[in-house]
Structure formats: structure tokens, C-alpha cells
Amino acid sequence: MDKIYSHPKSLRNVSTHYCAGCGHSMLHKLVAQVIDELDIREKIIAVAPVGCAVVAYDYWDFDCSESAHGRAMAVATAIKRLRPENIVFTYQGDGDLAAIGTAETLHAANRGENITVIFVNNAIYGMTGGQMAPTTLTGQKTATTINGRDPQSEGYPLKISEILATLKAVKYVERVAVHDAAHIIKTKSAIKEAFLNQINGVGFSLVEVLSPCPTYWGMPPVKAAAWVKDEMTKEFPLGRLK
Amino acid sequence: MEDKNNNKILISGNEAIAQGAIDAGCRFYAGYPITPQNELTAYMSEHMKQAGGVFIQAESEISAISMVYGASGCGFRAMTSSSSPGVSLKQEGISYIAAAQLPAVIVNMMRGGPGLGNIAPAQSDYFQATKGGGHGDFHCLVLAPSNVQEAYDLMSDAFDLADKYRNPVIILGDGMLGQVMEPLEAKSEKRKAKKFKKPWALTGCKGRPANVVKSFYMADGALEKFNLILQKKYRSMRQKEQRCAVSFISDAKLIIVAYGSMARIAEGAVNTLREQGKKVGLIRPVTLWPFPEKIFKQLTLKNKRLKFLAVEMSYGQMVEDVRLSVSGKASVEFLGRAGGGIPTEEEIIKKIKKIC
Numbered sequence A: 001m002d003k004i005y006s007h008p009k010s011l012r013n014v015s016t017h018y019c020a021g022c023g024h025s026m027l028h029k030l031v032a033q034v035i036d037e038l039d040i041r042e043k044i045i046a047v048a049p050v051g052c053a054v055v056a057y058d059y060w061d062f063d064c065s066e067s068a069h070g071r072a073m074a075v076a077t078a079i080k081r082l083r084p085e086n087i088v089f090t091y092q093g094d095g096d097l098a099a100i101g102t103a104e105t106l107h108a109a110n111r112g113e114n115i116t117v118i119f120v121n122n123a124i125y126g127m128t129g130g131q132m133a134p135t136t137l138t139g140q141k142t143a144t145t146i147n148g149r150d151p152q153s154e155g156y157p158l159k160i161s162e163i164l165a166t167l168k169a170v171k172y173v174e175r176v177a178v179h180d181a182a183h184i185i186k187t188k189s190a191i192k193e194a195f196l197n198q199i200n201g202v203g204f205s206l207v208e209v210l211s212p213c214p215t216y217w218g219m220p221p222v223k224a225a226a227w228v229k230d231e232m233t234k235e236f237p238l239g240r241l242k
Numbered sequence B: 001m002e003d004k005n006n007n008k009i010l011i012s013g014n015e016a017i018a019q020g021a022i023d024a025g026c027r028f029y030a031g032y033p034i035t036p037q038n039e040l041t042a043y044m045s046e047h048m049k050q051a052g053g054v055f056i057q058a059e060s061e062i063s064a065i066s067m068v069y070g071a072s073g074c075g076f077r078a079m080t081s082s083s084s085p086g087v088s089l090k091q092e093g094i095s096y097i098a099a100a101q102l103p104a105v106i107v108n109m110m111r112g113g114p115g116l117g118n119i120a121p122a123q124s125d126y127f128q129a130t131k132g133g134g135h136g137d138f139h140c141l142v143l144a145p146s147n148v149q150e151a152y153d154l155m156s157d158a159f160d161l162a163d164k165y166r167n168p169v170i171i172l173g174d175g176m177l178g179q180v181m182e183p184l185e186a187k188s189e190k191r192k193a194k195k196f197k198k199p200w201a202l203t204g205c206k207g208r209p210a211n212v213v214k215s216f217y218m219a220d221g222a223l224e225k226f227n228l229i230l231q232k233k234y235r236s237m238r239q240k241e242q243r244c245a246v247s248f249i250s251d252a253k254l255i256i257v258a259y260g261s262m263a264r265i266a267e268g269a270v271n272t273l274r275e276q277g278k279k280v281g282l283i284r285p286v287t288l289w290p291f292p293e294k295i296f297k298q299l300t301l302k303n304k305r306l307k308f309l310a311v312e313m314s315y316g317q318m319v320e321d322v323r324l325s326v327s328g329k330a331s332v333e334f335l336g337r338a339g340g341g342i343p344t345e346e347e348i349i350k351k352i353k354k355i356c
């Protein structure tokens, strides 16, 4: 009998701390599967963010560095420059990548670092209790926008992927989502493409993943998945940006 | 400018530090321009590649120190440099480096502060360097060279100490040391960079369990346990790494305490006073953390009437460590100026004549 599915080698066999229906756990698995399929586990140096995924290294079974909030791409820049033979990726939330780390993000991308970036956009700060993120939708209620985000005072959702796609040195940007099986498969192939780009020396590649945070959206997982599809994709259209 | 006969070159303090780092095996440098240390960054941009290393002009000091964190985490000797306002920004990364127990060297060529201050030499970041600077209970080893030759020589010590203790090491200089040009005897036979085994480094997990560089400890009691390990390391540094240079201390009635550029002016005052028959000596701390307290204990034990005068380009920062070191067993006076003002030899002599 052919084996069609097994636990990824790059994923430790431990129970998860992520909330039910959270996109992080799904994404951790997809990243691990891609790394296994490309057979690069022993070459990987991952850079974890600050945010709910700070302990990504508790789940992944390969070398990993923590980084200060927002600084992942600076850390990854140094690692990749010194160890070009390794495969280096960052895994970052929207607070990490698009707020406190905006400068690091923009400049690592603009330098065209040959790294892979997994950008988890859940439109909110999970770890600190559901505050507004740069990506929070207009009108979305959060702990710090209890009447909904008002562009007059809080500005509009920040479209990092669109911004990065304008940079000459950026080679690949795609926005995907993990709200249903079809899109999960698409997400996996985008992640694979981003890693293959690094392996082939193509350059800076970023995959933005629209991902549910049922806990701080105040929704059960199924409704949260529907909200990704119905609301988030309106503001953040899926597809290849570059 | 090279003197073919004795292998001496004329070089600025900033450049000597850069060359000293390269000769010590530093293979990663990231920095962001700020006066008065720009020559260091420029020197690295010119020479790091030739040495087989990586130079990056980062987008900010925060990014530069984070790059150093990444470089060190994957096993390379790494350094950044800046001056006062820039070093304030680096404190986030320095705390993380201390917490992740990574070796790294951070150079601060101090300028006048607080705030934007000015670009004149000062020593006003002593508290920041020696008392933590960033958040959390941690210490950096702090070395204070006082001339160009020593600035060069101390770099290999700095990298060795960083690797030995897996801890950040700060080189605390100032704008004067950075800018002054002096002859430097670069090692004719370059000191071989010591090799330290780094089994913790991120290299890809081939043939071993995965390595993690981190500072996050959520489990009940885990962080306290980790902090106690750090404290043990700091105690060991305190025991083993105190360094200072002394002159005329055996018969001295008054001892000036000064470090870095200030110590050179103080030395002038000591020489002048000695010519006048005054029994004045000098202690120049080379490690500011750990502060060389042992020498003060020894001296105050021997001479109950000994007096000290701390002279600084700040308004009384190192003097606190002098007071702690003599622990009430000697009188400690202070003379300091900052913000572009530098205590002169005459001012020091006048102050000493007032004391005794």
C-alpha cells in the first residue's frame, strides 16, 4: 500500500498551544511539509518573530533563531549573507512585520536579500490581546478600536505586499489564504515557490497569508474562516502581486 | 603613512579599532553613520570584504545590532559601532544578545548628550554601559582603551572575552580617541584569532538535534532559573576579569582615578605634580565592568589616609563605582565636565592642591 500522508519530519510531535482554528498551526505544518518535500531540513535556519508564533521552534525541528519584535529580517539578512549555503526564512505576524518592523521589512526587501518570508496577516495583534494591527480592516473592532477602525484617526489598512511589490529588488510576492482546503493547497504551493526561489538564487520572496484569529475576532473557527473569505479578501485581494 | 623601518602606521583611533577587530577575526560588521565614529564604518566598508567578511550599512542602529545578533547566532565574530544616541537605540539588541548568550562586540565612541547633544567627546554613557543600559538583569563587559595602540590591542581581547563568556563586550571610547591620529604598531606577525567551539551556533541541523537561539522562558520558574545561570557567569567575570593600569601608587597620598581619554590628561597632571614633589598617583580602569575594585580594597587596607579624586568627562558617573570600591574607607572627591567641556591638566592640579 502506498503511504499518502505522514507526520512531517520537520514538525515535532507535540501538542499545540495555538487556539482552535488559528491559522498559525496550519501554516507551521505547511512550512514543515514544504521543507520536507524539498529535502532542506538540515540546511534551514528559521527566524521566529514576537507574537503568537514566538515559540515556532517548539514545533519545528530545525535550527531557529528568535528575534526581537519586528527585527526578523535584519537577523535573517546577516545569517543569509554569512551562510549563503543555508536556507533562511522568517515567519512573522502583521504586528511584527508591518508595524514595529516596517523599516527592517522595507529595507531587507529593497536590498533584495535572498530570503523567504512567510507573512501571517490576521488583521490583529493576537499575543497581546487583540489590539489594532496596521492590517486591521476599516470598521473592524479590536481592543484599541472598540467602535471599529476609523480611517480618520487610525488610517487605512496597510498593504505591505502591494508596497513591496513596487520594489525592484523584490522578486516574488503572492497573497494567499488558509480558509478552505483549496486555498490551503494554493498556500502550500506559494510557500514552495518562495523556497525554490531562494534555492535557485532568485532573490527576495514573500508570501502573505490571510489567516484567522478566531479568539480575538470573537468568532468560532468556522465563522472566522468565512470572515477571511468574505471580508479580508475584499481589502486584501488574493493572487500574485509580483 | 607607513614607516618601513619599524612597521608603524599613523592611524586614527576609529580605524585602529576597525583594523584590530578584523585582525581579531571579526567577519561581520553592520553599522549606521553617526559622528564621531564614521571612520570606523567607512574603514569596515573598505576592508571587511577583503578579509572575507560581510559589511552592511544598515537602515538604523536597531537593525544593525539585530544583524549582529543574527551573525553571532550563526557562529561568526560580529561587531557594530556607534556613538551615544545610536547606542541608546542598540540597547534593545544588546539586551537580546546578553539574554541569548551570544558573543558580540559593540563600540561606543561617546559624544556629548543627553539627546542629540553635540559631537564633542564626552564620557556620559558610563552608566548606560556599565549598569545595564537595556532591560533586564544583565551585564556587558566594558573595556576602555586610552590610546590608539591600546584601542587596537584590546580588540582581540574583546572578541576572546565575548566568545569565552558568550556575552556582549562594549568598547567604551570617545570622540577624542576616535579622531586622534597616533602611530600604531600593528602586529607584525598578526595575532592568530583564537578559535572557540560553538556547538550552539545555527548552521543547519545536519547530524545533530536542532539548535535554538532564544531568550523566551514562559514555563513556571524557568526564567528565574536562567537568570541565576547568568548571575553566576557575571560573578565569575567579576572575579577574573578586573583590569587596570596604575602609576606611582605605592607611595601616593592621593590617587586620581580616570579612564580612556581623560586618563591621558590626568597622567599629565600626575607627572607635573610629581615633579613638584607631590605624592600623587593614578589608577586607570581598563575594565569599567567589572570595575577594578580589588586594587582599591588593597590600597585602602594598607593606607588609612589615602584620598581619591575621580576625574571624568561626565558629571559624576564612574565616581560612584570608586566610592563603592573604597566602601567608606577613604575620601573620594570628584571633578567632572561634559557636553564639550573637558577637565584640563590645570583644573586637575588646582583641585588637587585644594584637597591636599
Ligand SMILES: Cc1ncc(C[n+]2csc(CCOP(=O)(O)OP(=O)(O)O)c2C)c(N)n1
Binding pocket: A049, A050, A051, A052, A053, A069, A092, A093, A094, A095, A096, A097, A120, A122, A124, A125, A126, A127, A128, A133
Ligand atoms: C518591543 C516590543 N514591543 C511590544 C511587544 C509586545 N508584543 C508582543 S506580540 C505583539 C503583537 C503581535 O502581533 P502580530 O505580529 O500580528 O502576531 P500575532 O500574535 O497576531 O500572531 C506585541 C505588540 C514586544 N514583545 N516587544
Ligand code: SF4
Binding pocket: A017, A018, A019, A020, A021, A022, A023, A024, A052, A122, A126, A127, A212, A213, A214, A215, A216
Ligand atoms: S490569539 Fe489568535 S493568533 Fe494567537 S493563537 Fe489564538 S487564534 Fe492564533
